[in-house]
Amino acid sequence: MTGEITKEAVEAVLLRARERSTLLTDCVDDTELIAQHSPLMSPLVWDLAHIGNQEELWLVRDVGGRDPVRSDIDELYDAFKHSRSSRPTLPLLNPAEAREYVRTVRGKVWDVLEASTFGRTELDVDGFAFGMIAQHEQQHAETMLATHQLRSGPTALVATPAPQAARMPELDEVTIAAGPFVMGTDDEPWALDNERTAHQVYLTDFAIDRFPVTNGQFVEFIEDGGYSRPELWSRDGWRHRVDAKLRAPLFWEHDSSGWWHETFGVEAPVPPDKPVVHVSYYEAEAYASWAGKRLPTEVEWEKAARWDSESGRSRRFPWGDVSADENLANLGQRHLGPAGVGSYPAGASAAGVEQLIGDVWEWTSSGFHPYPGFRAFPYREYSEVFFGGDYKVLRGGSFGTDSVACRGTFRNWDHPIRRQIFSGFRCARTISGRP
DSSP states (O other): OOSSOOHHHHHHHHHHHHHHHHHHHHTSOHHHHHSOSOTTSOOHHHHHHHHHHHHIIIIIIIITOOOOSOGGGTTTTOTTTSOGGGGGGSOOOOHHHHHHHHHHHHHHHHHHHHHOOSOSSGGGGGGHHHHHHHHHHHHHHHHHHHHHHHSSSSOOSOOOOOOOOOOOOOOOEEEEOSEEEEESOSSOTTOOGGGOOOEEEEEOOEEEESSOOBHHHHHHHHHTTGGGOGGGSOHHHHHHHHHHTOOSSTTEEEETTEEEEEETTEEEEOOTTSBOOSOOHHHHHHHHHHTTOBOOOHHHHHHHHHEETTTTEEOSBTTBSSOOOTTTOBOTTSSSSOOOTTSOGGGOOTTOOOOOSBSSEEEEEEEOOOOTTOOOOSOTTTTGGGSSTTOEEEESOOTTSOGGGOOTTOOEEEOTTOOSSOEEOOOEEEOSSOO
16 A cells, blocks of 8 residues: 555455455354364454454554443453464354444444544554554454365355466576665555564575476475485474474375365365465475575565665565556465466566465565564564564465555564465575575
């Protein structure tokens, strides 16, 4: 979102988020909504009411200064007080109550939006709080989409059109020249605290894959014994591979006819030309070692995505400053999976690197740490409490990420063992000096 933030634009992103949340919860019955489909995930009905509760806290009570709708449920829907695995045991709102709650909250939000001046408080400048809530709902929508992938039985989601046909590109790499670039942002109005502040970083030259690693390439790794060769894995990665009995990406199976995968309840042969998805950081790291490369650092990924050496500036997106559309990236659950590599040539970065936005979240080798000048805003629990630890940064968004929650500076993070997320990767290579 650039330029002047209008109330019409805010209304549009809030409506789009709610339409998606409704789709993901209305497509299953109440039994499915209250069930926990994996200990890694909340019941769908918890996500729905949590979305409403965050909207109430920040927009109705804080920005709007209105009386609470349901202050009695704040603790139930506090993500830091209850682990995902424990949430089914809580006295949660039932599906009908949750739907009524989010409708009531949203009605009050429209009143708050109408009265807002987009500047009364820091939280309200440029409609930041509204943008934060739209992003929050879309992030939970992607989490709910991942829950649908973990459900047993047939898909409840309506089949979407296949992504546009891909050209057959050469799976080569792009060299990024040495030099400084500006990482992060100071002027993206809805950027979250961990994306700030803008700061200059110097990198020596490096090479990065033009495309994410494909299923076909990953099959080569498997068939060359990649899961049985400890020398390819880090110590922690090999320990996890053995303990978790990893032998292929999540949802993959093998029979006499080859590799198959299940996507939202539908079984199909693994398509060789599409980016591999549902792999952990450790699997990505092992593949990169097998390929004689490594994973890119977060800084390398962002320079490859944003830096335009001709203009001497960092772009909002790889292709420029305009928001994504269906010709530039595979975002917003328009398709229920990644597109084949080469599908979005118009979305290439200035350096010629493609599909950096959408399709699959890309693991980087970097831990999650604050930028220089970081300031927690508007609350510590969004970013600050996660800094350090074993978290690895992912970049670029997936086919399940909405455009409001994805840009060249956006940072995601997760534990290196996670595979239920829509995660893939691309490789990089040091050319000279220190990366």
